[in-house]
Amino acid sequence: MINPVWLRSFCTLVEVGHFTRTADALHMTQSGVSQHVRKLEGHLNQQLIVKRGKGFTLTSAGERLYHEGRNLIATLTDLEQQIGIDPEYEGLVKLASPGSVGLKLYPYLLAVQKRYPKLVIDYRFAPNSEVEKLIADHKVDIGLMTSLATMADVCLRAITEEELLLVMPAGHIAPTWEQLTALGFIDHPDGSYHAALLLSINFPEFQNSRQFKRTGFSNQINLILEPVSMGLGFTVLPSYAVAAFTQHAKVEVHRLDKRVTETLYIGRHANRFTPNRITTVTKEIEKCLCVDGL
CATH class of the missing domain: 1.10.10.10 (Winged helix-like DNA-binding domain superfamily/Winged helix DNA-binding domain)
Known part of the structure; x- marks a missing residue:
C-alpha cells in the first residue's frame, strides 16, 4: 500500500x-x-x-x-x-470565474474577508474552459461559469443572468448600423461571441463581427473600455464589466430593444465534501449576484 x-x-x-x-x-x-x-x-x-x-x-x-x-x-x-473542526468563517477558499463577474464579485468577497480575517479568499480570473478544468482537478473549491459543463465531475447550478450591453463612445445616443461600421470594433477574447449574440437579433445587417474594422483588442477585462472611452471604437460586454468601469461620462451604454443575457452558473466538484467555509462563501456569492437572479 x-x-x-x-x-x-x-x-x-x-x-x-x-x-x-x-x-x-x-x-x-x-x-x-x-x-x-x-x-x-x-x-x-x-x-x-x-x-x-x-x-x-x-x-x-x-x-x-x-x-x-x-x-x-x-x-x-x-x-x-x-x-475535524469545520468552522464557517475560517480557512482558505479557492475560487475562479470569468473576468466580468470577477470585477463585481472579488471586491465584495474581499469585504467579507475583512469582516472575517481568518477566511482567506484566493481568486483567479479565467475563461469558462479553464474554470471547469480547475473544478475537475480539485484546484478550486468554487467556480463560476457562463457555459454548461462538459465534464461529468463538474456540478453546476444556475444562479443569475448577466446582460450583454453595447458600449459606444460618449455622444452616440441612439446606435445605428452606420455608426457601428464607422466606429469599428474593440475586440476581446469573447468579443466576437458576445457581438454575435447581441447584434444579430438587433441589427438585420449583422452577419459576423468581421463586418467591422477591428480598431483594438485587449484581453484585460478592466481595460477593454479604455479605447472605447477615447473614441476608438465600440464593443459588447457583460454588464458587470461595464458597471466596474469608472469613466462612465466618456461612454454611452445601450440596452438594446431585444435584450440578451448569459446564464451564470456556480459550480463545484460533484464528489467533493463541502466544508462550512465553502457554504459560507457560496451564500455570500449569491447575496452579491442574485439581486435580480433566477
Missing part, C-alpha cells in the same frame, strides 16, 4: 515544481522531500522523476502516479475535513 505521506510530498512537488519551495509548503526539509520521493520510487520499483540541474521532469510512471495520486490526496484531505 502506498504511504499517503510520501504521495502527498510527491504530488506537492509536481505542482510546485521546486524542492525547496515544496519543503517550505509542507514544513519539511528539502532532504525530507527527496527522501519521500526515493521511498516512493523504491516501493513502486519505478523511477518517477529525472533531475535536470535544479529542476526535474516526470517519467511516464511519474505522470501516471500524479494523475491518480492527486485525486487520492484530495479525497484524503476531504476526509480530514469531514472528521
Whole structure:
C-alpha cells in the first residue's frame, strides 16, 4: 500500500515544481522531500522523476502516479475535513470565474474577508474552459461559469443572468448600423461571441463581427473600455464589466430593444465534501449576484 505521506510530498512537488519551495509548503526539509520521493520510487520499483540541474521532469510512471495520486490526496484531505473542526468563517477558499463577474464579485468577497480575517479568499480570473478544468482537478473549491459543463465531475447550478450591453463612445445616443461600421470594433477574447449574440437579433445587417474594422483588442477585462472611452471604437460586454468601469461620462451604454443575457452558473466538484467555509462563501456569492437572479 502506498504511504499517503510520501504521495502527498510527491504530488506537492509536481505542482510546485521546486524542492525547496515544496519543503517550505509542507514544513519539511528539502532532504525530507527527496527522501519521500526515493521511498516512493523504491516501493513502486519505478523511477518517477529525472533531475535536470535544479529542476526535474516526470517519467511516464511519474505522470501516471500524479494523475491518480492527486485525486487520492484530495479525497484524503476531504476526509480530514469531514472528521475535524469545520468552522464557517475560517480557512482558505479557492475560487475562479470569468473576468466580468470577477470585477463585481472579488471586491465584495474581499469585504467579507475583512469582516472575517481568518477566511482567506484566493481568486483567479479565467475563461469558462479553464474554470471547469480547475473544478475537475480539485484546484478550486468554487467556480463560476457562463457555459454548461462538459465534464461529468463538474456540478453546476444556475444562479443569475448577466446582460450583454453595447458600449459606444460618449455622444452616440441612439446606435445605428452606420455608426457601428464607422466606429469599428474593440475586440476581446469573447468579443466576437458576445457581438454575435447581441447584434444579430438587433441589427438585420449583422452577419459576423468581421463586418467591422477591428480598431483594438485587449484581453484585460478592466481595460477593454479604455479605447472605447477615447473614441476608438465600440464593443459588447457583460454588464458587470461595464458597471466596474469608472469613466462612465466618456461612454454611452445601450440596452438594446431585444435584450440578451448569459446564464451564470456556480459550480463545484460533484464528489467533493463541502466544508462550512465553502457554504459560507457560496451564500455570500449569491447575496452579491442574485439581486435580480433566477
